[in-house]
Amino acid sequence: MLTANGSPYLSSGVISARECIRASMELLQIKKVKADRDSGVGMWVQEIAWRDFYTHVMVAFPRVSMGRSFQEKYADVKWETNEKHLEAWKQGRTGVPIVDAAMRQANTMGWMHNRSRMIAAMYLTKDLMLDWRLGEQYFMQQFIDGDLASNNGGWQWSASTGTDPQPYFRIFNPYSQSEKADPTGEYIRTFVPELRKVFGADVHNPPAKVADKLGYPRPLVDHKEARERALRRYKNPGSE
Secondary structure, three states, X not given: OOOOOOHHHHHOOOOOHHHHHHHHHHHHOOOOOOOOOOOHHHHHXXXXXXXXXXXXXXXXXXXXXXXXXXXXXXXXXXXXXXXXXXXXXXXXXXXXXXXXXXXXXXXXXXXXXXXXXXXXXXXXXXXXXXXXXXHHHHHHXXXXXXXHHHHHHXXXXXXXXXXXXXXXXXXOOHHHHHHHHOXXXXXXXXXXHHHOOOXXXXXXXXXXXXXXXXXXXXXXXXXHXXXXXXXXXXXXXXXX
16 A cells, blocks of 8 residues: 555556665765655655565565455454445545545545555544455555555554554544645545535534535544544454
């Protein structure tokens, strides 16, 4: 799932990770790889590294390519089987603007920014409590940069079943994520035309009256309640 600019070319083998890293060094006129969080180039190099890392994980632990969690202790986490929620997520009709914008971008462009991918994936697995493998499959169907290892690694990160030590209680609040990732709301208004005339805080979390008037769906779940459900099920895999 994790992506970097040029990811379709990386996925198809047109360009290699090594060539990307060399180009970043030439751009900065340095002789050592720079992968810090203080610059756009550094963050981009980190994304390239994640791609390589997940490829190595899949080679070393082939079970992850077979629909199995890397963290097998979470194999018994109870997932919902709500088809309506799954379809609403796929169509970008969850009632959470940033998630819907992300999914509609995927459906129209075959691509999505990395932050949007994480928000959409975390919403599916933690808010809707739907199996991460359903999202993994859908992203691979939709994305022009679909990469088995990266997609699997990203989804397992979001579902807290993967290699990254992020704990299961790391649960994105989609509304605060929206304010950080899309402060002006332009991304949302671009892909969710129902909200194209909504500005300010309402574009991130439309009041019920506003949503109803514009024909935009109300949220499928209450984030606070969904978060508590996820925490409960991850703490004791197999429980309700």
